[in-house]
Amino acid sequence: MDDRxxxxxxxxxxxxxxxxxxxxxxxxxxxxxxxxxxxxxTPKLVVVSIGENAKxxxxxxxxxxFTVNILAADQQTVSMIFAGQLKEHNGVDFDRLGxxxxxxxxxxxxxxxxxxxxxxxxxxxxxxxxxxxxxxxDSEPLIFYSGRYRSLAEVTPVVSK
Ligand code: FAD
Numbered sequence: 354m355d356d357r358x359x360x361x362x363x364x365x366x367x368x369x370x371x372x373x374x375x376x377x378x379x380x381x382x383x384x385x386x387x388x389x390x391x392x393x394x395t396p397k398l399v400v401v402s403i404g405e406n407a408k409x410x411x412x413x414x415x416x417x418x419f420t421v422n423i424l425a426a427d428q429q430t431v432s433m434i435f436a437g438q439l440k441e442h443n444g445v446d447f448d449r450l451g452x453x454x455x456x457x458x459x460x461x462x463x464x465x466x467x468x469x470x471x472x473x474x475x476x477x478x479x480x481x482x483x484x485x486x487x488x489x490x491d492s493e494p495l496i497f498y499s500g501r502y503r504s505l506a507e508v509t510p511v512v513s514k
Contacts, residue, residue: 367498370428372435373401374447374454375412375419381447381454384409385436387497388476389421397483399465402476413479417467420450421481422459426493426504431456451485460492 368387375382388402399421403410413419424432433439447454448462455462465481472478496503 361499364499367496367503370424370432370495370497370502371401372422372424372431372456372459373403373409373413373419374422374456375409375416376454377412377415382409382412383422383435383445383456385432392480398468399463399481399483401479401481402473403479405475405477410477413467414470418453419465419467419479419481420453420455421461421463421465422456423461423463424456424495425458425460425489426495428456428458428495429502431458432495432497432502450487455487460489460494462487 369389371386371389372383373386373389384403384407386401386403390400392398392400401419401421403413430439430442431445434442434445446457448457449455450462451464453464455464463481463483464485465483467479468482469480470477471480493505496505
């Protein structure tokens with residue numbers, strides 16, 4: 354099995370899009386991540402998977418904190434900025450949640466403290482203990498599927514007879 358086949362297969366799992374943000378010496382740094390999952394309700398834990406070459410990796414190790422920002426349908430540009438795909442932009446301002454930097458306009462902002470980290474292959478899994486959440490009801494998420502951005506569409510409900 355080659356890398357392309359693996360990537361193509363994994364890309365068939367439709368996801369939302371998050372920006373992970375951490376802060377070292379008062380400087381926020383973000384990265385676009387779709388490898389995000391809820392892990393546990395008691396205690397409240399989430400996980401993100403960060404590639405070994407990502408600049409944010411050592412920053413999270415140093416700060417031991419990060420925020421997860423679930424992007425809204427109109428935030429494709431934000432995703433591209435934090436994926437390094439859009440070099441020309443006017444900078445990004447951050448809001449604060451529990452003192453940590455968060456992305457304005459995200460439909461959910463979650464602040465976390467690192468509770469564990471596991472190196473698995475060429476990625477590091479950071480388990481985050483959730484310390485605060487800000488949720489915007491009734492906003493639509495940005496979707497990523499098969500290497501492209503999408504938006505949600507309603508499906509006709511199945512009616513049992
Ligand atoms: P960096 O330079 O660290 O950062 C990436 C970009 O963010 C740069 O252009 C930088 O200018 C910008 N940026 C960072 N901080 C700021 C700031 N404060 N203000 C303004 N701009 C800033 N990779 C993974 O490891 N795990 C994943 O789950 C994952 N999912 C992805 C999902 C999608 C939809 C996409 C498009 C990419 C995903 N990636 C993932 C890839 C990852 O986003 C890129 O490889 C990454 O952005 C490159 O990081 P870097 O450390 O090389 O660049």
